[in-house]
Amino acid sequence: MAEGEDNGEFYLRYYVGHKGKFGHEFLEFEFRPDGKLRYANNSNYKNDTMIRKEVFLTPAVLKECRRIVSDSEIMKEDDNNWPEPDRVGRQELEIVMGNEHISFTTSKIGSLMDVQTSKDPEGLRIFYYLVQVHLIAELFSSYDFQ
Amino acid sequence: MAHAEVETVDFEPDDDDLMDEDVGDGSPSRAGTIPRLKSAITGGGSSSTPKKTKGRGFRDEAAAEADRSARMSARFDSLDSEGGPGPERSIEGWIVLVTGVHEEAQEDDLQNAFGEFGEIKNLHLNLDRRTGFVKGYALIEFENFEEAQKTISEMDGTELLTQTITVDWAFSKGSFKRRNIRRRSPRGPRSRSPRRRF
Numbered sequence: 001m002a003e004g005e006d007n008g009e010f011y012l013r014y015y016v017g018h019k020g021k022f023g024h025e026f027l028e029f030e031f032r033p034d035g036k037l038r039y040a041n042n043s044n045y046k047n048d049t050m051i052r053k054e055v056f057l058t059p060a061v062l063k064e065c066r067r068i069v070s071d072s073e074i075m076k077e078d079d080n081n082w083p084e085p086d087r088v089g090r091q092e093l094e095i096v097m098g099n100e101h102i103s104f105t106t107s108k109i110g111s112l113m114d115v116q117t118s119k120d121p122e123g124l125r126i127f128y129y130l131v132q133v134h135l136i137a138e139l140f141s142s143y144d145f146q
Numbered sequence: 147m148a149h150a151e152v153e154t155v156d157f158e159p160d161d162d163d164l165m166d167e168d169v170g171d172g173s174p175s176r177a178g179t180i181p182r183l184k185s186a187i188t189g190g191g192s193s194s195t196p197k198k199t200k201g202r203g204f205r206d207e208a209a210a211e212a213d214r215s216a217r218m219s220a221r222f223d224s225l226d227s228e229g230g231p232g233p234e235r236s237i238e239g240w241i242v243l244v245t246g247v248h249e250e251a252q253e254d255d256l257q258n259a260f261g262e263f264g265e266i267k268n269l270h271l272n273l274d275r276r277t278g279f280v281k282g283y284a285l286i287e288f289e290n291f292e293e294a295q296k297t298i299s300e301m302d303g304t305e306l307l308t309q310t311i312t313v314d315w316a317f318s319k320g321s322f323k324r325r326n327i328r329r330r331s332p333r334g335p336r337s338r339s340p341r342r343r344f
Contacts (some may be wrong), residue, residue: 015214028217034321038222054222056234059322060314064245064283079202092214094203099196103203129276139270139285143236143317 008098009033010066014131016108017042018089029137031057031065033096039137055140065136069095072130079104081120082127093131231322233294233315239267239287240294243316247271248307249279259306260286264293285316 011033017026022043029039035057042050069075075097082104085091089108095101104127109115115124233240244256253271260266268287271280288294294315302313 026217030218035318036321038218040217040220040222052220052222056318056320058233058243058315058318060243060245060312061316064243067245068281078200084202092203094201096197099198101197101199103199103201105202129274132275136272139272140316143241 009096010062010069011094011096012065012069013092013094014137015092016089016131018087018108031062031137033062035059035062037137037140039140055143057140061140066097068136069097069130072126074126074130075100075102077102077104077120077123077126079106079123081118082106082124083114083118091131093127232319233291234317234319235291236287236317239289240291241268241285241287241316242294242297242313244284244286244301244311244313245282246306246309246311247280247282247284248309249274249277249282251280251284251307255307256284256286260297260301263297263300264288264290 010031012031013029015026015028017024017028019025025043027041029037031037036054037057038052038054040050040052074093075095083106085105086107091106091108092104094103106124106127109124109128112125112128115121115128118124244260247256251271253269256269256271257266265288266286267289268285270285272283273279274281286297288297298313298315301311304311
């Protein structure tokens with residue numbers, strides 16, 4: 001099946017957040033098709049200020065992101081049976097790859113135990129590990145530019 | 147399909163102090179095609195082939211969507227550069243991306259392979275949390291442009307621990323043309339002699 005690995009669009013957006021006593025705390029980033037990475041991290045705990053950064057990535061980086069997404073096979077999954085977002089929190093994962101566009105929502109996942117006891121442990125596990133990709137976004141946005 | 151309870155989280159757009167004033171951040175308006183993306187990616191024009199869609203996110207309420215677009219249209223700190231392709235320098239140096247890294251590679255392997263080009267200021271070798279193995283890419287930071295450029299020229303397409311690696315810049319001054327992606331080989335058609343900024 002052609003997942004448009006090296007051609008076609010690639011876009012990835014991930015959001016995790018909740019509204020609690022410290023306000024709307026969230027982390028969100030976007031890998032855009034033109035190479036722009038936008039990253040936002042808002043934690044009101046102790047009045048931290050919002051971090052919002054954007055940098056441009058090279059095609060080499062996007063290609064690697066595509067590979068990671070493709071290897072995870074998340075595009076084959078569905079969020080039908082995943083826990084719905086709730087008061088504790090919300091996650092969103094939106095990916096465009098080739099001619100497929102997914103937009104999944106689910107609640108926060110505290111641990112693998114939550115994954116294993118869900119109605120779709122296989123799919124949710126893939127989601128859980130893939131969104132570690134937020135570490136990639138954090139890494140890229142942690143570099144300072146002048 | 148259970149549609150009624152899709153939104154139990156209360157996101158009120160007016161509660162958001164995220165919304166900075168300059169909404170005209172360059173976020174392109176949404177394409178009118180269905181389905182729309184939550185935040186604005188390249189508006190109309192680019193590939194408009196209909197997409198197969200999947201997921202609850204397409205059934206979201208307007209409030210969540212408004213909140214989302216507010217988050218993404220606010221002002222972001224960005225580079226003060228004239229844009230366009232060409233590598234970008236971080237404050238401390240120049241960062242190259244290595245992909246195709248063998249999953250059992252260690253930092254020492256990279257240090258040995260790349261350290262001859264110059265002093266490595268920073269090295270990130272991410273692990274796959276699920277497998278414990280290397281995720282396949284590494285970021286290496288050199289102080290000088292020449293060191294990074296030489297690394298790219300000499301190491302791209304070579305073998306490391308029996309696997310072929312690619313080596314390229316990680317950050318760019320601006321967006322790259324979409325055409326380049328389609329016919330891109332590891333070396334790419336675009337120029338590798340960017341302006342240096344110190």
